[in-house]
Amino acid sequence: MYAKIVILKFPPEVAQKALVCQLVKKYDLLFNILSAKISSRKEGVMVMEISSTSRAGFKKGIAFLKEQGVRVSSPEHQIFKDEEICTHCGACTAVCPTQALYIQRPGMEVLFDKEKCSVCEMCIVTCPTRAMGLFTKKTNALV
Amino acid sequence: MNDHKITKTYEQINEKIARGEAVVVTAEEIIGIAKEHGIVEAASQVDVVTTGTFAPMCSSGAFINIGQSKPLVRTSKTWFNNVPAYSGIAAVDCYLGATQPCDDDPLNKRHPGEFNYGGGHVIQDLVAGKTVEIRAESYGTDCYPNRRIEKTMTLKELPNAMLVNPRNAYQNYNCAVNRSDRIKYTYMGTLKPGMGNANYSTSGALSPLFNDPYLKTIGLGTRIFLGGAQGYVTWTGTQHKSAVDRGLNGVPLGPAGTLSVIGDLKQMSPDWLVGQSIRGYGCSLSVGLGIPIPILNEEILKYTAVSDEEIFTQIVDYGYDYPEGVSRSYGQVSYAELKSGTIMVKGQQISTHPLSSMVKARKIAELLKSAIRRSKFLLGQPQHLFVQQ
Ligand code: SF4
Ligand code: SF4
Numbered sequence: 001m002y003a004k005i006v007i008l009k010f011p012p013e014v015a016q017k018a019l020v021c022q023l024v025k026k027y028d029l030l031f032n033i034l035s036a037k038i039s040s041r042k043e044g045v046m047v048m049e050i051s052s053t054s055r056a057g058f059k060k061g062i063a064f065l066k067e068q069g070v071r072v073s074s075p076e077h078q079i080f081k082d083e084e085i086c087t088h089c090g091a092c093t094a095v096c097p098t099q100a101l102y103i104q105r106p107g108m109e110v111l112f113d114k115e116k117c118s119v120c121e122m123c124i125v126t127c128p129t130r131a132m133g134l135f136t137k138k139t140n141a142l143v
Numbered sequence: 144m145n146d147h148k149i150t151k152t153y154e155q156i157n158e159k160i161a162r163g164e165a166v167v168v169t170a171e172e173i174i175g176i177a178k179e180h181g182i183v184e185a186a187s188q189v190d191v192v193t194t195g196t197f198a199p200m201c202s203s204g205a206f207i208n209i210g211q212s213k214p215l216v217r218t219s220k221t222w223f224n225n226v227p228a229y230s231g232i233a234a235v236d237c238y239l240g241a242t243q244p245c246d247d248d249p250l251n252k253r254h255p256g257e258f259n260y261g262g263g264h265v266i267q268d269l270v271a272g273k274t275v276e277i278r279a280e281s282y283g284t285d286c287y288p289n290r291r292i293e294k295t296m297t298l299k300e301l302p303n304a305m306l307v308n309p310r311n312a313y314q315n316y317n318c319a320v321n322r323s324d325r326i327k328y329t330y331m332g333t334l335k336p337g338m339g340n341a342n343y344s345t346s347g348a349l350s351p352l353f354n355d356p357y358l359k360t361i362g363l364g365t366r367i368f369l370g371g372a373q374g375y376v377t378w379t380g381t382q383h384k385s386a387v388d389r390g391l392n393g394v395p396l397g398p399a400g401t402l403s404v405i406g407d408l409k410q411m412s413p414d415w416l417v418g419q420s421i422r423g424y425g426c427s428l429s430v431g432l433g434i435p436i437p438i439l440n441e442e443i444l445k446y447t448a449v450s451d452e453e454i455f456t457q458i459v460d461y462g463y464d465y466p467e468g469v470s471r472s473y474g475q476v477s478y479a480e481l482k483s484g485t486i487m488v489k490g491q492q493i494s495t496h497p498l499s500s501m502v503k504a505r506k507i508a509e510l511l512k513s514a515i516r517r518s519k520f521l522l523g524q525p526q527h528l529f530v531q532q
Binding site: 107 | 197198199249253255256257259260332333334335340342417418419420421422427429482483484494496497498499500501502503
């Protein structure tokens, strides 16, 4: 499951509800609305978590929204490593551009240094065990 | 016939294990012991050396009997959580392969595919005790009239399930680089262009078949650690090769021996059977496997004392050569160099990355060691050896 929180800004001429319904119907995405309001400029702002069985499906849905004139942005994200799931195989270290994921020698444990992470998300799809994930900080403060 | 100074039989070692007196060490620990005491003295002291490996082993899967329905059915197509299993056997048996993706997976239509769920994941879900949706179809016969069944079951409720892996525990494997100018998504992981990284996948000195390079103690009936339970070696695996180039210590310098193994899936655990999604390549299953090597004499002990410095593999290009079936090596490196983090290939320094978990391999060797010490695991004497002695 790939889930991400996004901020959607709908121009006044775009009907919010119909678009969001299409995300479900056409792109097989699930959503959870975290907050919604209409700004003084009659612009709709919606914060929601969109989840999909694949990252590709998620991206398609976002591309569709952008085509319809919706402005999509993301709140601040952080990467985490699920230590319960990680097998310490090392596959992620081959793609991590910042060496936030690195091998501690001689034990060969794979460690994650959050400070070095650039949130490029490469590890999320590369980790064969799906131990790397994304979460969002301070969701409530967004709108 | 043999001029060994030390000789022990399987029976003698098993008697010591049963009495709780066997001396058992791991394939990492034996290196120092052999150096300190010499191989003869070490062989007299140590009875068993334990090994371990944990990595994606694509040629894996399970024979599953899903139980009969009323009216009776002879399934010709079966799915577990929408992952198809081969059903050309009778009547409600099937074989679920680790690399089989689920039916609605977009595969590599949008390259590189994610391969989020497949046979390996079903196997992990089963051993984790999760409920799986089973669907099967049939063309219907007089004796088996039912044409379609659907049910949900857990591993406990399934009448039989055995892990049957036709090729595991590869004795050595290529170190993969990519000499092309485009990123490659392979079963050896993601390979950056221009030899941006080098990936390898064995546990080196801990790996089972590096510790018995001629399979002198491993044969049909050897009892092993498999997926968290006790399993058995049934035969050599597919693609097994023994006539290969070897170092002076007998260790093959490239891919060589393999094993086919079997075990009761119902006793296995999701810690040691882990579904894998390999980007751009497909689904797989990481398998935890460990083999105890009986120290029958000092010659066997010498094999088990092999270290990463003395085990070598070849650097193979997965950008052009491998996909085209060109066999060419860009150099030979030791596992000590690979584990150090960088190697030199054609004057270029390249970072190295494992795909096989040393942490889990070590844990397997430790678990096996403690099970043997506590008399919970007896050696299985091979009923047939694959080598001509
Ligand atoms: S690829 Fe995944 S499982 Fe392997 S070490 Fe990295 S985070 Fe852990
Ligand atoms: S998100 Fe990018 S930088 Fe952060 S750990 Fe993953 S691969 Fe490394």
